[in-house]
Amino acid sequence: MQERKIQGLAFAFSAAVFAALFDLITRFSSAGLTPWQMLLARAAFGLLLTVLLARKMGLSLLGRNRAAMLLTGLTTVAGVICLTVALIRLPIFEALLLLYLYPAFAALFSPFLCGEKTSLKLWGLIGLAFCGTGFILWPGELGGGLHWGHAVGVGAGLLQGLALTMVRRYSRDNNALTPFFYFCLAGAFVSLGALTLGGNHQPLTMAGGLALAAIAVTAALAQLSLCKSLSSIASAEVGVIGMSEIVMGAALGFLLFGEAVALRQVLGGVLVIASGIILALDSTGKTA
Numbered sequence: 460m461q462e463r464k465i466q467g468l469a470f471a472f473s474a475a476v477f478a479a480l481f482d483l484i485t486r487f488s489s490a491g492l493t494p495w496q497m498l499l500a501r502a503a504f505g506l507l508l509t510v511l512l513a514r515k516m517g518l519s520l521l522g523r524n525r526a527a528m529l530l531t532g533l534t535t536v537a538g539v540i541c542l543t544v545a546l547i548r549l550p551i552f553e554a555l556l557l558l559y560l561y562p563a564f565a566a567l568f569s570p571f572l573c574g575e576k577t578s579l580k581l582w583g584l585i586g587l588a589f590c591g592t593g594f595i596l597w598p599g600e601l602g603g604g605l606h607w608g609h610a611v612g613v614g615a616g617l618l619q620g621l622a623l624t625m626v627r628r629y630s631r632d633n634n635a636l637t638p639f640f641y642f643c644l645a646g647a648f649v650s651l652g653a654l655t656l657g658g659n660h661q662p663l664t665m666a667g668g669l670a671l672a673a674i675a676v677t678a679a680l681a682q683l684s685l686c687k688s689l690s691s692i693a694s695a696e697v698g699v700i701g702m703s704e705i706v707m708g709a710a711l712g713f714l715l716f717g718e719a720v721a722l723r724q725v726l727g728g729v730l731v732i733a734s735g736i737i738l739a740l741d742s743t744g745k746t747a
Contacts, residue, residue, distance in 0.1 A: 470685075471700040484673050485547070486712075488670040488671075491667050492667055493657075496663075496671060498650040501675050505639060524632055538615050548611065550718040555705045556728050557609070564620025
């Protein structure tokens with residue numbers, strides 16, 4: 460049992476490492492690639508991977524509640540696009556902190572989608588998370604510093620929270636690969652449509668192709684490591700370890716891009732992370 464827990468913790472930390480590498484590569488590639496190209500690479504590689512894994516494991520990818528799962532996939536796609544844009548437009552630390560508002564948003568959506576009551580304690584934690592967001596976004600001088608990239612970052616957290624709540628609602632009718640399959644399927648159609656309607660695109664260079672491959676592989680490894688960790692340890696533990704992505708992102712942003720972190724952002728980050736951890740632990744307690 461102890462060995463199984465250690466394995467789960469290792470996979471959870473691996474998921475955070477691969478996610479941080481994805482964030483970094485996305486930021487480096489922003490000058491030569493569009494978010495739609497990045498999404499297409501992720502979706503194409505993910506489709507291939509899920510089909511191979513499902514065949515090996517004897518699982519059905521389509522599952523039940525197919526219309527709802529397709530809507531879940533589209534919601535996840537919208538969240539991924541928002542996160543990609545936020546990583547391009549904002550310092551990595553800010554983009555990730557706004558993404559990790561998703562536990563608070565998930566707690567907001569849960570009563571409507573899963574029929575779960577939100578206690579006063581949870582409302583307080585949700586309020587704490589949004590107070591932290593205020594510290595993160597406060598421009599220092601009123602009227603400067605905020606732009607649409609911050610709105611997109613908040614959108615990434617909102618959509619991630621909504622998508623995860625939808626996955627949770629339909630999880631009893633589907634296996635672990637089904638939500639990822641629908642995300643990849645929706646992502647492939649959406650990105651191909653956007654690239655087709657977008658018109659003229661510059662030819663993809665070898666460096667761009669390598670970057671797309673790295674984006675697809677790191678994103679898939681993060682997802683698979685996350686799924687593997689959930690089979691060994693509680694989701695709360697996975698969520699808490701996953702928040703190390705924020706710390707790694709801040710360190711990489713500082714070392715490679717010179718992105719300093721202000722005191723107000725540290726304070727905001729502490730509030731967001733603390734509320735997310737307690738929300739995750741509370742959620743696990745209710746479902747145990």
